[in-house]
Amino acid sequence: MTVMHAQVLAAGDVSGFGHDPWWIMLIKAVAIVVFLMVSVIWAIVWERKVVGWMQLRIGPNRTGPWGLLQSFADAMKMMLKEDLVVKNADKFVLVLAPIVAVVPSFMAWAVIPFGPEVSMFGHRTALQLTDLPVGLLYILAVTSVGIYGFVLSGWASGSTYPLLGGLRSSAQMISYEIAMGLSFAAVFLFSGSMSTSQIVAAQAHTWYVALLPVSFLVYVIAMVGETNRAPFDLPEAEGELVSGYSTEYSSMKFGTFMLAEYINMYTVSAVCATLFLGGWRAPAPITTIWAGANSGWFPLIWFVIKLQIGLFFFIWLRGTLPRFRYDQFMKLGWKVLIPVSLVWLVLVAVVRAMKNEGWQFGRIALWTVGGVLVLLILALVWDAVFRRKPAGGGEPAPEPAFDPMAGGFPVPPLPGQALPPVPRRAPRAQRRAAAARAAEAETGGTDTDDGDGSPSPANAGARSAATTSTTGKGAERDDR
Amino acid sequence: MNSYVPILVLGVLAAGFAVVTVVSAALTGPKRYNRAKLDPYECGIEASPQPAGGGRFPIKYYLTAMLFIVFDIEIVFLYPWAVSFDALGVFGLVEMLLFIATVFVAYAYVWRRGGLEWD
Numbered sequence: 204m205t206v207m208h209a210q211v212l213a214a215g216d217v218s219g220f221g222h223d224p225w226w227i228m229l230i231k232a233v234a235i236v237v238f239l240m241v242s243v244i245w246a247i248v249w250e251r252k253v254v255g256w257m258q259l260r261i262g263p264n265r266t267g268p269w270g271l272l273q274s275f276a277d278a279m280k281m282m283l284k285e286d287l288v289v290k291n292a293d294k295f296v297l298v299l300a301p302i303v304a305v306v307p308s309f310m311a312w313a314v315i316p317f318g319p320e321v322s323m324f325g326h327r328t329a330l331q332l333t334d335l336p337v338g339l340l341y342i343l344a345v346t347s348v349g350i351y352g353f354v355l356s357g358w359a360s361g362s363t364y365p366l367l368g369g370l371r372s373s374a375q376m377i378s379y380e381i382a383m384g385l386s387f388a389a390v391f392l393f394s395g396s397m398s399t400s401q402i403v404a405a406q407a408h409t410w411y412v413a414l415l416p417v418s419f420l421v422y423v424i425a426m427v428g429e430t431n432r433a434p435f436d437l438p439e440a441e442g443e444l445v446s447g448y449s450t451e452y453s454s455m456k457f458g459t460f461m462l463a464e465y466i467n468m469y470t471v472s473a474v475c476a477t478l479f480l481g482g483w484r485a486p487a488p489i490t491t492i493w494a495g496a497n498s499g500w501f502p503l504i505w506f507v508i509k510l511q512i513g514l515f516f517f518i519w520l521r522g523t524l525p526r527f528r529y530d531q532f533m534k535l536g537w538k539v540l541i542p543v544s545l546v547w548l549v550l551v552a553v554v555r556a557m558k559n560e561g562w563q564f565g566r567i568a569l570w571t572v573g574g575v576l577v578l579l580i581l582a583l584v585w586d587a588v589f590r591r592k593p594a595g596g597g598e599p600a601p602e603p604a605f606d607p608m609a610g611g612f613p614v615p616p617l618p619g620q621a622l623p624p625v626p627r628r629a630p631r632a633q634r635r636a637a638a639a640r641a642a643e644a645e646t647g648g649t650d651t652d653d654g655d656g657s658p659s660p661a662n663a664g665a666r667s668a669a670t671t672s673t674t675g676k677g678a679e680r681d682d683r
Numbered sequence: 684m685n686s687y688v689p690i691l692v693l694g695v696l697a698a699g700f701a702v703v704t705v706v707s708a709a710l711t712g713p714k715r716y717n718r719a720k721l722d723p724y725e726c727g728i729e730a731s732p733q734p735a736g737g738g739r740f741p742i743k744y745y746l747t748a749m750l751f752i753v754f755d756i757e758i759v760f761l762y763p764w765a766v767s768f769d770a771l772g773v774f775g776l777v778e779m780l781l782f783i784a785t786v787f788v789a790y791a792y793v794w795r796r797g798g799l800e801w802d
Contacts, residue, residue, distance in 0.1 A: 220686045232693045236700065286709040290721040302701040309697030313690045333689040340762065341690075362723035370744045377751040384758035391765035450724050455708030459701060530801040533747075537799045541754070541790070548761075549783060552768065556776045559769055 220334040220400075227323060231332045235312050242510070243465040244274040250518045257522035281458040289451045291361025300359060301452070301459035304352025307345045308466040314338040314399050315473045318483045318502035330483070330503065331400060338399040339387055342474060343380070346429070349463065350376045353431075353438070353448050356460070360451040368447025371529065372431055372438035378533060379428035379435075382540035386418040386425065389544075389551050390478050403482030412479040417547040419479045421540055423516075426471035428536060431464065432517050434524035435532055442526075472513025473506075480509050530618075550575075743801060750793060757786045 223231070248263065248271055255262025263270035288294050318330030335341050350373050357369015391397055393414060394405040412419045428435045439447040449460050476482060483502035490496050496505075527535070550571070557567045605620040607613060616622055629637070764771070764779050771778075793799060 222685070223689075228689050228692060232689060232696055235693060236696050282708050282711050283713075284708075285712045285714060287720065289723055291723050298705060302698065302705060305701045306694060306697045309700075310690060310694045313693045332693060333686045335686060340759075360723070364724060366740060370740050374744050374747045377755075378747060381751065381754045381758060384755065385761075388758065388761045388765045391762060392768050395766060395769060397762065397766055445724060454712050455704050458708070459705060533799070533801040537750075538794070545783065545787070549780065552765075552776055552779070555768065556773055559772065 220329065220331070223328050224326065227326055227328055228332070230323070231328075235332060236309060239309060239312065239466055239469065242469055243462060246465050246468070246514055247274040247277065247461075249514070250521075253515065253518045254522050257519075278458065281455050284454040286454040286456065287451075289360065289362065292451065293359040293361065296355050296359035297451070298456065300352050300356035301456045301463070302352070303355060304349050305459050305463040305466070307349040307352075308463045308470060311342050311345045311470045312473070314341055315470075316400050316403050316477060316482050317506055318500065319498060321500055329400065330500075334398050334400045337397050339391075339397045339402075339474075339478075342399075342470075343384065343387075346467070346470065347376075347380070349467065352460075352463065356452065357448040360448075362451050364445045365448050365450045368438045368444045368450065371444075372448055375431070375435065375437060375532065375536075376429055378536040379425040379540070382421050382536060382544050383425035383429060385541065385544035385548055386415075386422040387478065389415050389418040389548050392548075392551060392555060399477050399482075403477060403484065406481045406484065410479065410481040410484075415479070415547075415551065418544065418551075419475075421544045421547075422475060422479065424535075424540060426475060427517070427520060428532070430467045430471055430517070432468065433521040434527050436521075436526060437529050437532060440526060468514060468517050469510055472510050472517075475513055476506065476509035482506070746798060750798065753789065754786070757782075 251273065252262040252270065263273040266272040266276045288297060313332045314334055316329070316331040316334070320327055320329050353376075354369045354373040357365040357367070357372070360366065390402065390411055393411060394402040396402060396405070431438050438444070439449070444450070449457055452460060483497075483506040484490075485493075485496035485502070485505045495501065553574075554567055554571055557570065605616050605623060607623065628634075760782070761779070764775060768775060
């Protein structure tokens with residue numbers, strides 16, 4: 204129903220699409236599949252190389268020149284591995300799941316614009332398989348179908364780790380899809396269309412990354428969450444879940460999951476380029492020098508460069524950032540990204556409405572800044588007056604004491620709990636001072652320096668040393 | 684409707700590729716039976732029992748899915764408004780601000796009730 208609504212309202216001009224002869228359509232479709240396969244082959248080698256450099260290693264260099272044939276070696280290895288189907292698995296769904304995961308990741312590329320109209324064997328046709336009035340909605344819908352592949356694989360494996368990995372994967376994809384969708388809405392506001400070719404056409408003068416920096420930022424964070432990549436690779440957190448949803452997979456079934464992951468990385472990079480980085484358009488300095496940069500087949504170069512920048516960004520993140528904890532990850536998605544993008548969308552809408560009403564720039568800026576300031580002051584007043592403070596000067600209620608052996612096995616402290624002080628022998632000077640105090644107390648009679656009446660003086664010295672060691676630990680934790 | 688046909692073609696190509704690789708890998712690989720190999724993965728301990736057709740999982744995932752539906756539908760409502768924003772004018776803006784405020788109340792409620800906490 205919503206699709207029909209959007210189609211009626213999104214009256215972008217996409218009438219140029221859908222008139223290709225069948226053989227041009229077939230060429231384009233095959234070209235997209237080949238392009239993606241080559242890109243993935245490159246991505247696997249490039250990722251291992253870059254991560255290797257970041258870790259002061261060389262990376263693959265045995266297979267072919269510069270290790271370029273590494274992907275073929277990997278694919279060959281997977282083809283020659285035993286195709287296991289574990290005992291508890293739902294056999295049909297186990298085989299179906301990787302296919303369900305990979306097909307939508309290919310299909311999303313049907314509406315990605317690679318370039319403007321070119322002449323192909325005597326026909327004028329755009330470098331884009333097809334376009335819809337609801338192009339971006341189609342991409343969202345198709346990539347969401349890919350989630351089924353991951354959750355089904357976890358469900359069908361009949362094993363604990365894959366089940367949790369599949370659930371995590373689906374929960375994280377849907378959580379970040381909301382923030383992602385909100386950042387799209389701001390783009391539609393400016394482009395007036397959901398069709399990808401129209402959005403690229405609307406960025407002829409200014410790329411949306413300059414107009415909508417907050418949307419861009421939210422999208423970039425959300426796209427990493429969507430693709431299950433580091434630092435949000437919680438579904439495959441090998442420290443907790445072995446390998447997540449793909450634990451029980453082997454051979455090419457596993458390879459198909461990898462293929463889907465890499466294609467998804469390219470897909471979100473392509474959507475990022477289309478929505479915020481001008482699609483296939485050349486960056487500003489090049490267009491001023493060279494007028495023909497945006498016509499013919501050349502835009503393909505800019506588009507591929509933008510894709511590769513996106514890919515490098517993913518690899519860079521993987522090489523530098525540690526993995527998030529799951530609660531931190533969910534908190535970021537639901538409590539930070541969604542409110543930020545919602546408020547930003549409202550701000551953008553209000554400013555654009557003022558502009559449509561013909562207000563001067565200065566007046567718009569004044570009202571906007573004033574409005575934001577008033578909101579901030581209101582929030583501050585609200586915070587100061589209505590915030591419920593627990594008794595004890597704003598300190599939160601004390602957490603239950605940390606039990607390092609809860610449930611009979613060693614556990615780490617939960618958020619809000621502190622590690623108990625490590626019992627440690629006090630430095631010699633302190634021990635000597637404590638002994639001196641003890642001797643004094645014995646001769647003097649009453650023991651007053653010890654508030655809670657600790658029986659042994661040596662213990663007091665040990666405790667004071669332990670206190671210093673805990674504060675030191677606390678500071679360390681804050682630094683991280 | 685003609686512009687939807689290429690999507691179908693691409694889908695068939697992709698599905699064909701995926702099915703051929705998965706099936707052919709099952710044929711090219713070796714088959715060596717080993718009872719332990721077919722057990723579900725556990726690191727060296729007895730496998731925890733999983734009923735056929737999926738096991739139990741934390742209710743939080745279910746709650747997340749419900750919240751997703753609520754907010755995703757909100758976003759889908761925002762799209763047509765955003766696309767025809769210039770045509771709707773101030774009326775559209777005010778209407779949508781009211782709508783966003785309504786959804787925001789639900790969001791604040793969920794937040795306050797701890798629906799967004801993931802302990």
